Amino acid sequence: MGPSWQHYLIPHSLDEALRLLREAPRPLALIAGGTDLLLDLEQGRHEPVHTLIDVSQVPELRALEVRGDRLFIGAGVTHHEIAQSPLIRRHATALAEASSHVAGPQVRRVATIGGNVAHALPAADGTIALTVLDPIAEVASPQGTRRVAFEDLFAGPGRSTLAEDEILVGFYLPLVEANTASAFARVMRPQTIALPVLNAAAWVRREGDRLADVRLTLGPSGPVPRRLRATEAVLRGQPLTDDVLARAYDQLLQEAHFRTSRLRATKAYRQHLAYVLMERVLRRAFARCAEPQAAAV
Ligand SMILES: Cc1cc2nc3c(=O)[nH]c(=O)nc-3n(C[C@H](O)[C@H](O)[C@H](O)COP(=O)(O)OP(=O)(O)OC[C@H]3O[C@@H](n4cnc5c(N)ncnc54)[C@H](O)[C@@H]3O)c2cc1C
Numbered sequence: 001m002g003p004s005w006q007h008y009l010i011p012h013s014l015d016e017a018l019r020l021l022r023e024a025p026r027p028l029a030l031i032a033g034g035t036d037l038l039l040d041l042e043q044g045r046h047e048p049v050h051t052l053i054d055v056s057q058v059p060e061l062r063a064l065e066v067r068g069d070r071l072f073i074g075a076g077v078t079h080h081e082i083a084q085s086p087l088i089r090r091h092a093t094a095l096a097e098a099s100s101h102v103a104g105p106q107v108r109r110v111a112t113i114g115g116n117v118a119h120a121l122p123a124a125d126g127t128i129a130l131t132v133l134d135p136i137a138e139v140a141s142p143q144g145t146r147r148v149a150f151e152d153l154f155a156g157p158g159r160s161t162l163a164e165d166e167i168l169v170g171f172y173l174p175l176v177e178a179n180t181a182s183a184f185a186r187v188m189r190p191q192t193i194a195l196p197v198l199n200a201a202a203w204v205r206r207e208g209d210r211l212a213d214v215r216l217t218l219g220p221s222g223p224v225p226r227r228l229r230a231t232e233a234v235l236r237g238q239p240l241t242d243d244v245l246a247r248a249y250d251q252l253l254q255e256a257h258f259r260t261s262r263l264r265a266t267k268a269y270r271q272h273l274a275y276v277l278m279e280r281v282l283r284r285a286f287a288r289c290a291e292p293q294a295a296a297v
Contacts, residue, residue, distance in 0.1 A: 004041060007051040014060040014140060014169065017053060021165045022142045024051045030167060032056050032076055033110035035103070036119045045158075060169055061114065064088070067172070074170040075114025079126065080105070082113060091175050093288065094182035094201045094281075098129035101186060103194075114168045117153060120160040123195050123219035129184045131225045132203040132215040135171040145169070154224035179212075180205045181288035183281040187273050189264060197265040200277035206289035209239045216282070218274055221256035230255045231278075240286055249275045 009024060011017040021028070028051035031037050040046035055061055061076030064085060071091045073082070082088050083100035095113075102108055102116070102125050116126040117137075130150060137148045142165055150171070155161045162168065186199035198218060205213040214235045216228050231252040238244040258270040265273075 005049050005052050008054065009051060010054045010057055012057050012059075014058055014167070017055055017058050017167060018140060018142050018165075020053050021167070024053060026050060028053060028164075030055050030118075032061075032112040032115040033078065033107075035107050035111040036115055055114075055167060056110075056112070061167075063170065066175065069175055070172040071175055072170055072172055073113060075117070075168040076112050077114075077170075079103070079108040079111050079113065079116075082126070083108065092129070092133050092173055092182065093176075094129040094132060094184040094203065094285075095126060097184040098125040098186075098199070098201070101125055101184075101196075114170070117171075118160050118162060118168055120154050120156075120158055120224070121195065122154075122157055122221070122223060122225050123199055124225070125184070125186060125196065125199055127225050128199050128217055128219040129182075129201045130171060130173075131217045131219075131227060132182060132201045133173050134203070134215070135173045137171055138169040139166050140169050141166045147172075151224070151226050154226075157223050177205075179207065179289045181285045181291070183284035183288065185277050185280045185284070187277065195264070198270050198273045198277060200274075200281045202278075202281035202285045204282065204285045204289065206286055211235050211238055211240060211282075211286065214282070216278065218252075218256055218277060220261075221258060221274075223257075228252060228255050235282070240282060245275075245279055245282070249278065252278060 009020050027049050029049045031052045031054050061074040063074040064077050079099035079102040089096040113126045116124045135150045139146050153160050182203040184201045186196040188196050200218045203215040204211050214232050216232050231248050234248045234251045258267045260267045
């Protein structure tokens with residue numbers, strides 16, 4: 001079976017991509033690595049398109065650098081590049097860990113963080129890691145550029161809030177500060193390669209033996225990626241003892257909505273794993289705070 005689209009366009013600048021978005025024959029879609037989109041088109045989960053606009057050669061989306069007091073990660077940066085980047089390993093350790101787990105080496109070399117986020121699945125690994133790293137997304141359209149709080153990018157499972165003529169340019173993350181660190185972990189079914197049974201990410205600020213501040217998420221724990229703020233509130237200001245973890249877990253079971261999914265796991269198994277993964281990411285991030293350069297993956 002041949003491709004279902006008529007035009008495959010490859011812009012070499014953001015301006016050119018935006019012009020094509022305005023002018024190209026519809027229906028159209030952006031494509032980066034194509035590792036989600038091509039399967040969705042082939043398997044009928046995405047409506048057929050007339051035009052694909054390939055953003056993988058747009059330099060603005062390929063940037064990965066410190067800008068002022070923020071780390072900028074372009075939407076077109078691949079999971080392989082993220083996993084290898086000393087900047088990301090230092091400032092966004094959870095994301096480096098998540099990207100290093102995505103798929104296998106071939107997929108990781110083309111699959112992008114922007115595609116992971118724009119696909120909007122509640123357990124996508126890169127997306128779950130970013131959720132705790134406090135990113136601001138930059139979104140461009142023919143009308144201009146806007147900044148969006150990360151959690152506002154998601155409308156529902158597989159649905160982002162991006163308009164048809166919008167491109168995700170990248171993410172601005174705070175640089176790592178003293179006594180802060182992050183961690184990511186996941187559990188997969190043996191011999192599967194796509195989404196995990198459950199994953200988790202945490203960012204913490206440590207003061208002595210206490211969690212002075214914390215951000216926590218698990219995926220999938222609801223229709224969209226989101227922080228578990230009521231659980232974070234139980235943990236904030238507390239030492240990381242078994243008793244505190246037990247209270248946080250009670251809260252987590254009320255706040256997170258775990259489902260049985262046909263291909264991956266039962267609700268009960270996910271509830272069980274939630275404690276294991278919550279403890280793992282909190283303890284890892286907490287231990288990393290004591291390391292001089294916050295974190296080698
Ligand atoms: C074998 C295999 C294993 C996988 N394993 C994992 C895994 O372990 N963990 C995991 O999380 N995922 C996994 N995935 C899913 C996939 O690889 C990732 O979600 C990947 O990050 C998607 O990026 P992409 O560049 O390929 O996106 P694409 O498929 O090109 O695009 C995905 C969606 O994002 C939109 N899009 C892309 N770029 C932009 C942009 N800049 N602005 C706006 N919209 C945009 C597209 O229009 C499309 O709707 C796997 C996929 C395969 C095929």
